[in-house]
Amino acid sequence: MQVTGQSLIGSQAVLSTGKPIQALNPATGAFIEPAFRGCGAEELDRACALAAAAATAFRNTPLQVRANFLETVATEIEALGHALIERCMLESGLPRARLEGERARTCGQLRLFASVVRTGEWLDVRIEPALPERQPLPRSDLRLQNIAIGPVAVFGASNFPLAFSVAGGDTASAFAAGCPVVVKAHAAHPGTSELVGRAIQTAVSKCGLPEGVFSLLFGTGNELGLALVSDSRIKAVGFTGSRSGGMALMKAAQARPQPIPVYAEMSSINPVFLLPDALQQRGAALAEGFVASLAMGAGQFCTNPGLVVGVRGTALDTFLHAVAQAVSGVGAQTMLSPGIHAAYNDGSGALAGHARVRPVGQGAAAEGPCQCQARVFVTAASDFLEDEVLQREVFGATSLVVECEDWAEVERVAQSLEGQLTATLLMDESDLEKAAQLLPVLEEKAGRLLVNNWPTGVEVCHAMVHGGPFPATSDARTTSVGTAAIQRFLRPVCYQNLPQALLPEALRDGNPSGVSRLVGGTRMVPASA
Template sequence: MMISGKNSIGNNFSAMGTDVFYAKNPSSGEQLKTKYHEATVSEVNEAIVLAEKAFVQYREKTGFEKASFLDAIADELFQIENDVVDLCGQETGLPEGRLKGELGRTTNQLRLFASLLRDGSWVDARIDFANSDRKPLPKPDIRQMQIALGPVGIFGASNFPLAFSVAGGDTASALAAGCTIVVKAHPLHPGTSELVGQAILKAAKTCNMPNGVFSLVQGVSNDVGLAMVRNPLIKAIGFTGSYGGGKALFDEAAKREEPIPVYAEMGSSNPVFILPKALEDNQEALPEGLSNSVQLGVGQFCTNPGLTILQDSEKVRDFEQKLQNSISLSQSATMLSESIHKNYTKGLEKLKSKDSVTLVSSGKQQEMPTQGVAEVLSVTAANFLKDMELEEEVFGPSTLLVHAKDKIEVLAIAKNLTGHLTATVHGTEEDLREYSDLLKILERKVGRLLINGFPTGVEVCHSMVHGGPFPATTDARMTSVGTAAITRFTRPFCFQNFPDSLLPDELKTENPLKIFRVENGKTVVP
């Protein structure tokens, strides 16, 4: 596939604007050759109008037809794997193995949503049959299911150029829900975004999907994204990125005459609590595991552990020494961009400028561009509780050790936390019994609570929750990973006293799709 550097307005390439930009290889600092045209507001609006026209047809596609479309996208991505991995490596500096793994994750989640659609029960069909003999008033026939919202705007993420980008989880779940989409490509990997977008468009043609089911717009400025959020035809937004970016979109959507949901996943410090007996029993595994988790992906996962809470003891000093040794031997690695590296460095400098924070250990700096150096810092629980800034995410390979004197301070730290994507507790059975109140506190702070593991790595499955209370996300009721993500882009709709012939198959009395339904308050297994 050839890269045009243009926007994809449905099936047509467009380059109406005069503003252009280039991708840069973060490993070498080299500017790549292809020139990309930033979308104009007119082009963004044209894509959205086309998406609205396509939605009228796409929403009527059966679950099996939409499933075939998602499978076809996965097939097309598999066919261009080498091209995607090669170009994405140039734009992100990520190694081949990581990118092949991420592309596999991307195609697998497309196929997972396809299987969900073929099963069909996800629509949560509910039926209350009519009863004309009911007294004092007859009971009407009422049937409910989830239906698609309409055109959706999606923002590609910087840190996952495939799995959280043009064909990522937001795209898969929105298309599965029956929504048409306009994707704002992330400017750090515009060529990768175009390649993946072309694969989606090819799959759409193969599956006879309407023109406008997918569009891709490029751009560095905020104007492109704001134009998407402000357009009244857009009915929801999916975003993965920084707190500042997500909150700005959320606020902008709230200003609309018709406010819309913005499902923004905005990052997290992912606190890890290591309880006393677990620390005593795992003196080798815990410091090594924490070091690896902190540095995974050069700390650029939204689940890297940025806070580690320890209850002081003799073993804590041993743990800290082993962690210090592990980090000090680590080599710096290439971060995704100059801006991400700059923000990481700035975040560390802010922490280290505080009198209450001390540097425990630092990795080895390599003389190459955008090198992220792993660091471990330390603070007492008393000082941590006085300074809310210490809880903020520093996006990169670092963690802040918070030393608590006793259980009372451990619980105080947990109670004082804002919302995060994950929290982890390392504990023996005895620890977990003694600190059961800690687990209950953390349930109210995060979307996923782990026991004796590390938060990096998010399984794509039916039961995953990748979300959490604000400020980790803008809606704690939702997840951006797993099949439950589909309901972000649907709403419940009720049919009252419809003849069977006019009902969707999911709600017809004979249940032709053989899906699970709730009928008169009871779950009916087909």
């Protein structure tokens, strides 16, 4: 399949006329053909109109049809073969093995959501039969189920060109909920986005769904994204990116006559706490694990360990010495784009030039145009607590170690933190008491708590939470990874005293959909489940 530079508006491929976008190979600095023309108001209006027209039919598709659609999307992405991986390598600088794994994750989560759709658990069906004889007042027949919220705008992420992009978790969970999706492609990998978009477009056609179930738009700057979020036909937003970008979308969504939810994943430094006995007994091993996690993928993960907290002393000194040795062996790695590379250099440079920060160690110097040099710094807890600059995320392979005078200061650091995606405890069994002291604080700070694991790597499964209190995300009640992500794009509807013929299938007597239901307060699970 050839990359054409066209936007995908429903079933059509459209050559737009706006400002051009051209992908850049971050490993070489060379531009990649073709140029993609940005969409204007006409294309955006057409995509949103088609999505609105498709919304009712798509949310009412039988569960089996919708599940088959998700599986067909996965199959069509796989059918792109080497062309997809090779284009993505050019646009991202990521190695083949990483991208093949990311493609497998993308298709795996589509199929996982297909299995979720079939069970119908997400409908959360609740039935309270009528009580006509109840005194002093009778009760009407009441039945509840979740329905799709409506068309969703999804913004492709820079750091996962497949798994958090056109067919990534936001799109998969929105499709599973029954929501049409309008994607704004990320400017760093437009060719990859077009290829995946065409795979979805093919799946829509093969499954006989309305063409407005999916559209893909290209555009530079903030204008198109803000216009998309401001369109009255869009009912929710999924976004992964910078805090400034997420905040701009939230502001636009709240300024609408009808505000809508924005599910934005934005920034996190993912603190790691070195508990005293673990640090004493295995500090060198912990240092190796830390550097491996920090340097993975040039540190371009939302869950990269950007902060390490421990108590000053010989054990922490041993840890820092081992970190210095380990990071010195880290080679320079190509970052995803010139913009990410420039921001990394600014953030890392701010730490390097800070009067209250000293270096621990660094990796090999950058040689290519977008390569990052891994770096680790250390500062005193008192300085960290007083200076907001030291608390900022540096997106890439840079981390800050915070030296605390005692355990009480460790607790103060924990209490001072903003919302995070993850918080990690590295501990031995003899550290249980101190871990128990930190845990209630960290439960309020993070969406995922880890013990003796590193936060990089997010398992796509039923139990995963990839979210957290602001500014990690805009809504701490949700997740962008895992099957619970479907809940973002649903809303409950109660049907009171409706005749059987008007009820959704899952609410009808006899349970023709075969889904689990709460009937009169008792969970009723079909025998076939």
